[in-house]
Amino acid sequence: MATIRDVARLAGVSVATVSRVINQKDSVNSETAGQVLKAIEQLQYEPNAVARGLAGKKMGIIALILPDILNPFFPALARGVEDVAHKKGLTVILGNSDDLGLKESSYIKVLKKKYVDGFIIASNTIREEDVESLKREGIPVVLLDRGLNTATCPVIRSNNREGAKLALHHLMEQGCQRIAHIYGPQEFFTARERLLGYEEVVGELEGYSPSLMVSGNFDIESGRKAVEQLLARHPDVDGIFAGNDLMAVGALKALHERGIRVPEEVKVCGFDGIGLTEITEPELTTVAQPIYEMGGLAARILLDEIERGIRENTIIELDVTLIPRKSTQKEET
Ligand code: RIB
Numbered sequence: 001m002a003t004i005r006d007v008a009r010l011a012g013v014s015v016a017t018v019s020r021v022i023n024q025k026d027s028v029n030s031e032t033a034g035q036v037l038k039a040i041e042q043l044q045y046e047p048n049a050v051a052r053g054l055a056g057k058k059m060g061i062i063a064l065i066l067p068d069i070l071n072p073f074f075p076a077l078a079r080g081v082e083d084v085a086h087k088k089g090l091t092v093i094l095g096n097s098d099d100l101g102l103k104e105s106s107y108i109k110v111l112k113k114k115y116v117d118g119f120i121i122a123s124n125t126i127r128e129e130d131v132e133s134l135k136r137e138g139i140p141v142v143l144l145d146r147g148l149n150t151a152t153c154p155v156i157r158s159n160n161r162e163g164a165k166l167a168l169h170h171l172m173e174q175g176c177q178r179i180a181h182i183y184g185p186q187e188f189f190t191a192r193e194r195l196l197g198y199e200e201v202v203g204e205l206e207g208y209s210p211s212l213m214v215s216g217n218f219d220i221e222s223g224r225k226a227v228e229q230l231l232a233r234h235p236d237v238d239g240i241f242a243g244n245d246l247m248a249v250g251a252l253k254a255l256h257e258r259g260i261r262v263p264e265e266v267k268v269c270g271f272d273g274i275g276l277t278e279i280t281e282p283e284l285t286t287v288a289q290p291i292y293e294m295g296g297l298a299a300r301i302l303l304d305e306i307e308r309g310i311r312e313n314t315i316i317e318l319d320v321t322l323i324p325r326k327s328t329q330k331e332e333t
Helices: 004-011 015-022 030-043 049-055 073-087 101-113 128-136 160-173 189-202 220-233 245-257 291-308
Strands: 061-066 091-096 118-121 141-144 155-158 179-183 213-215 239-242 267-272 285-288 315-318 321-323
Touching (some): 004 015, 061 291, 091 101, 101 118, 118 291, 160 189, 160 267, 179 189, 220 245, 239 245, 291 315
Parallel strands (some): 061 091, 061 118, 267 285
């Protein structure tokens, strides 16, 4: 393991200079700082947490790791984080994990070396030991949306199960009797909770059958394919609750391709509240998560711990809102 002396020797400077570069003291000129940083990278030097703690230096950088930046839900989440961090003069580094554990842990390892002050992670693969390890090194973590259901750190999410019930009751109020559910990947806590909410309500309907549930992958194409499977099994389905808006958009596409009229013949409701739902034809009813607020709250909680050492390991569930639009509109009698 390289030491600070090895770095100083390789860079041709004193140990004190290396320390000033690590702690971003302004008294080091850029050329020297560059030599030192190059030596640190070459030797993979990692100041230990004690040295870092002794330095007491905050870098003014937080890391945000998201699973799928192509899904509009996550950029909206990032916007909430970034607006709060920017107001406090902090920089946000964004990582896209693709929900892959190895990629996520690689991001955490590299960003730890860059001395980020804390992590906000929307993850389906993070484990309690990963969070505990960061906490032992004095690095705060806040989990967002998905993630652990045990509070080893603050967790911010919306009330997924109640949101699913909102969707079902709305479809039933609109007259639907055979309501299908396109559920997201069940390894995601959020998708499981929505499926549970669907199951808690749909049993009240005479027309209910387990074959009205079909899996999707939280993207448009899987929503389209899910409706193909559904219509083959249940051509008489009259309502569809999709576990997220992208799958609901795919459902609209599949129904349109078959000339099935929405909402006259089938009513469709999504979940998330992304902007896309306002421009589909017909406009999509959805259960809106407070996406921007979730991101902002996660950032405020993380900054409280970074700046004041305050951490409450609690799970905070924010309310969701049904936004009725034309895709579930009841015909005028
Ligand atoms: O659309 C992406 C989904 O994954 C959202 O519903 C969000 O809650 C996340 O879990």
